[in-house]
Amino acid sequence: MAPGNAPTQTVGPGFKSQAEKPQATVSVQVPFDNVRILPQSPQLIALLSMIRSKDTERADFIFYSNRIIRLLVEEGLNHLPVMEHTVTTPIGSTYNGLMFQGKICGVSIMRAGEAMEQGLRDCCRSVRIGKILIQRDEETAQPKLFYDKLPEDIAERWVLLLDPMFATGGSAIMAVEVLKSRGVPEDHILFLNLIASPEGVKNFATKFPKLKVVTAFIDEGLDDKNYIVPGLGDFGDRFYTI
């Protein structure tokens, strides 16, 4: 999709009339079953507005991106397998509930992906977190793997792969290939990101049809420097150094 075709609509709770709800640009929709976009609630749009704005200071940028990451992780965890589990409640009745099945770990794509680790730990306190460093090779302009440190038993785990900005998908594709080479089945990988491009999502969905992508927002497209439009600038810089 070419930049400039952003869908704009009213957002807000169902009980409000259209006239009462403000207008905002919402996520582009894509025709892939394995892509899950967070509900375009007014609160999510407002949080994204905060982190997109160039006027937002670093402290606020960190705070508001953490809130979105938290929602992303909560949604991501919904795609893990569960089994029925019945418990007795403090008031003596029985409750038919659910419990987790299987083990998980996080893998962050350095350095921006590491910004999402706190959000993951906020939901899963002692989760193992692996790291992968992928940099663009100056000569070939292709992504290159520089470093990885992953849990030894990663093949038996469900993997939450973390990278906030999903532009062309070059490094994410390489990261998934590293995971697959360590024996992680494709359908055991969940890729969490804040803002994706339609191009990146399409590349991924075709290449890894069984892998689940959970994103807060799919933007309009990429510009000629492969930046997401409108995007939010360089996530790593805004979170760590600017």
Add this chain to the structure above:
Amino acid sequence: MASTAEQVPNMSGLESHVTVQKRAYYAPPWADVSIIGVAGSSGSGKSTISQAIVKKLNLPWVVILSLDSFYKSLTPEQSKLAFANEWDFDSPDAFDFDILVQRLRDLKAGKRAEIPVYSFAKHARLDHTTTIYSPHVLILEGIFALHDPRVLELLDMAIYCDEDADTCLARRLKRDVRERGRDIDGIIKQWFGFVKPNLHKYVEPQRKVADLIMPRGIENRVALEMISHFIEKKLFEKSTHHREALARLEKACREEPLSDRVVILDNTPQLQFMNTILRDIDTSSEDFIFYFDRLAGLVIEQALNNVQFESKEITTPQNYKYKGLTSKGEVSAVIVLRGGSAFESALRKTIPDCRTGRLLIQSDFSTGEPELHYLRLPEDIHQHESVLLLDTQMASGGAALMAVQVLVDHGVALDRIVLATYSAGRIGLHRLNTVFPEVTVVVCNILADQEPRWVENKYFRC
């Protein structure tokens, strides 16, 4: 034509049987406050008696209002006279009965009343006021508590304290010397110049309108007993009415479907998983607190979807435009203690500087009637764009109705209130929606039956 004429009385006869679909309303126990007037000469023991009654009942909703608060401010010339003991403080003209009547009417209507603060040192009203809100019984004490017919009309009981004038003077001498630092000559000058003549002229005639004339002040055990008994009877009536009104609301709405203003969290696998841990009696306290905070975060995020937003154009660091949203104004929170404070940690993580009011509503141990014990709200809460009302569990909805009523009484518009709770009983939700259809409710679990308040016990571990 004759038949048309006959139909007229028929029509009006019919009308009395037609039940007009009226909006259900909630009457808090402080609507229609009972007011007891205690009048009598200076030194007759009015305030001692009033304090003794309040102390004996020991309930936060039985309060004293002193007529002294309603002294008119003096001009500089009048003030000079006052310091020379030549100003008449003991005539009805010295009091601002118009304001008093207005404040009493506000209280009678269940509203909040700002009471002036009068400084004897400056002979003027101070800039600030004190607030009286939600008393069930108010004791108005002052030399002219029974003087103004408009006040008399509002009283449920009128008491006149009768004491010999020499006893009154003796008490007044002792009090003014000891507590107000005045000299004996001045007191005596004032007594014979103003107090005594006014006693006969204005104070004593109030005996005629009193229901009860009480001699011997605080020593009159029988009279004190009678007054306390009368107040207890009034309180019991109010409590019964309140509980009956709550029960009526329950009957009226049992069958209705839930309003679309009730937003239920998506029952995702994660939510069910967290609920399972929270509801498991064997869950450790560490886990319970961790998972409650985590789930509370989702409840708060969902509640924030229902506050007011407006469009805002954003420019990104690459100078691209984005049409986004921003919160319209201040979002504050009001915590219903004790349960609601379990939400506080999640609230601080979401809005770290959120201004937070608190109110303590406890259910009476024997009757189950909710009672308002404590209240502290931001001054400008009526200007906040949205107010989150937080409680962990809503069973019959009595506490929620009361909490919403408190916000309404403080000027918060109903459609700005978002009640967020962990679990809610169907009956409670119906009651709240019937009375306050504009209030939004965000809830994680809807229960068919009422549950005891176990969540806060587990969260606070006691």
